Amino acid sequence: MSSQFPKISDAEWSVMRVIWDLEEATSAEIVEALSADTDWKPRTIRTLIGRLVKKGALEYTEQGREYLYRPAIEEKLCEIEASKSFLDRVFQGRLTPFLANFADTQTCSDEEIAELKRIVEMHEERKGNQEK
Amino acid sequence: MSSQFPKISDAEWSVMRVIWDLEEATSAEIVEALSADTDWKPRTIRTLIGRLVKKGALEYTEQGREYLYRPAIEEKLCEIEASKSFLDRVFQGRLTPFLANFADTQTCSDEEIAELKRIVEMHEERKGNQEK
DNA sequence: TCCTGTAAATTACAAATGTAATCCGTGCAA
DNA sequence: TTGCACGGATTACATTTGTAATTTACAGGA
Numbered sequence: 001m002s003s004q005f006p007k008i009s010d011a012e013w014s015v016m017r018v019i020w021d022l023e024e025a026t027s028a029e030i031v032e033a034l035s036a037d038t039d040w041k042p043r044t045i046r047t048l049i050g051r052l053v054k055k056g057a058l059e060y061t062e063q064g065r066e067y068l069y070r071p072a073i074e075e076k077l078c079e080i081e082a083s084k085s086f087l088d089r090v091f092q093g094r095l096t097p098f099l100a101n102f103a104d105t106q107t108c109s110d111e112e113i114a115e116l117k118r119i120v121e122m123h124e125e126r127k128g129n130q131e132k
Numbered sequence: 133m134s135s136q137f138p139k140i141s142d143a144e145w146s147v148m149r150v151i152w153d154l155e156e157a158t159s160a161e162i163v164e165a166l167s168a169d170t171d172w173k174p175r176t177i178r179t180l181i182g183r184l185v186k187k188g189a190l191e192y193t194e195q196g197r198e199y200l201y202r203p204a205i206e207e208k209l210c211e212i213e214a215s216k217s218f219l220d221r222v223f224q225g226r227l228t229p230f231l232a233n234f235a236d237t238q239t240c241s242d243e244e245i246a247e248l249k250r251i252v253e254m255h256e257e258r259k260g261n262q263e264k
Numbered sequence: 265t266c267c268t269g270t271a272a273a274t275t276a277c278a279a280a281t282g283t284a285a286t287c288c289g290t291g292c293a294a
Numbered sequence: 295t296t297g298c299a300c301g302g303a304t305t306a307c308a309t310t311t312g313t314a315a316t317t318t319a320c321a322g323g324a
Contacts, residue, residue, distance in 0.1 A: 009311055013221050027271075044313050046272075051311090065321070066271060079222055079233055086218040089145050090211055095234065096247045101211055102227065103251035113255050115228045119235040120248050141281055159301075176283050178302075183281090197290070198301055267324085274317070280310080287304070294296090 005073060005081050006055035014038060015048045016057060016071065016078070024070040026063070137205060137213050138187035146170060147180045148189060148203070148210070156202040158195070 008016060018033045019025055025033070027049055031042045049069060052058040060067035084093070091097045102108065108116070140148060150165045151157055157165070159181055163174045181201060184190040192199035216225070223229045234240065240248070 007310090010221055011312060017224070040312090041314065043315070047312090047314070050273075065319090076233065076237075079229075080237060082218070082222045083230060083233065086214070086222075089142055090214045090218075092149070095238075095240065095244050097211075098215060099244070099247050099251060101208060101215060103247075103254055105208075105212060108227065108251065108255055112227050112231070113252055115231045115235075116248050116252050119231060119240065120245055120252065122235055123240055123245050139280090143282065172282090173284065175285070179282090179284070182303075265324100268320105268322095270320090272318085274315105276315075277313090279312085282309080283307090285304105285306075288302090290301095291299100293298090 005078060006052075006057045008052070008055070008057060008078065008082075011040075012048050012052055012055075012057070015045065015052060016075075019058065019069060019071050020075040024068050026066050026068055028066070030069065137210060138184075138189045140184070140187070140189060140210065140214075143172075144180050144184055144189070145214075147177065147184060148207075151190065151201060151203050152207040156200050158198050158200055160198070162201070 014034060014037065015030060018030050022029065022033065027046055030049060031045050034040060034045055049058065053060065053069075057071070057073050058069050059072040060069045062068075087093050087095060087098060146166060146169065147162060150162050154161065154165065159178055162181060163177050166172060166177055181190065185192065185201075189203070189205050190201050191204040192201045194200075219225050219227060219230060
């Protein structure tokens with residue numbers, strides 16, 4: 001009964017990110033927001049919006065003669081889905097080799113390292129709780 | 133001058149994984165290996181192999197009347213490319229929020245935690261070296 | 265009142281992808 | 295020797311994706 005999330009394409013992710021950030025937006029606002037990062041024509045962006053509606057990733061209410069779009073799926077769940085599917089594809093679902101590559105070849109920022117520490121601690125704590 | 137790696141599709145990744153594991157293989161061997169995990173027809177798998185050759189991800193030498201295929205691109209580099217492109221797409225290139233989701237919702241194995249620790253230590257060491 | 269600028273809906277079209285089937289050549293079993 | 299089974303090459307075909315243009319409908323200004 002797991003993931004029946006709509007499959008969101010690369011370009012569509014950019015649109016979703018904007019809408020998750022804004023919480024709700026007209027297509028003009030979405031176009032505006034994306035014009036900073038992409039050179040897509042407004043038409044293109046509207047196409048993407050339309051597809052996302054059809055996929056069930058966005059919903060809208062009419063506001064005068066335009067629509068006010070809003071996410072129909074939860075950001076975090078989509079991220080987790082995408083993460084799983086990436087890990088499955090490239091690392092057979094295992095986080096460790098992904099991290100190993102990162103450790104070897106990428107430079108982690110201090111912030112990232114702090115997050116890693118937090119995860120380690122959190123886990124250690126959980127484990128402590130569980131075995132006594 | 134960065135990533136001009138061939139873009140490897142989802143299904144193609146499965147094929148690449150087999151060949152990276154075996155180091156070299158005939159198509160029959162690839163089909164055999166994949167029949168465990170997928171229900172693709174041999175024809176389908178041969179199509180994928182052909183596309184990977186065309187993309188420059190595989191190369192081959194003739195061995196009697198069949199080909200012996202072998203990776204033409206490095207596994208680790210492909211993994212890193214794929215990791216970057218995933219992080220860009222879903223997390224704007226940032227590792228931290230990816231890890232945060234993981235920490236919150238997934239259960240990390242002991243092995244994974246050990247890897248995390250190793251990364252943290254490695255980084256701390258590097259940092260130490262660099263600032264004195 | 266009529267024109268025009270926009271928004272949404274519909275249509276377009278090539279490339280990539282999933283998923284094969286058909287064609288062609290040949291070494292091997294009968 | 296002959297036909298077939300199997301490998302590679304070519305072709306097929308629907309769907310998804312990137313990237314838009316065209317069409318339709320209307321609200322607001324000239």
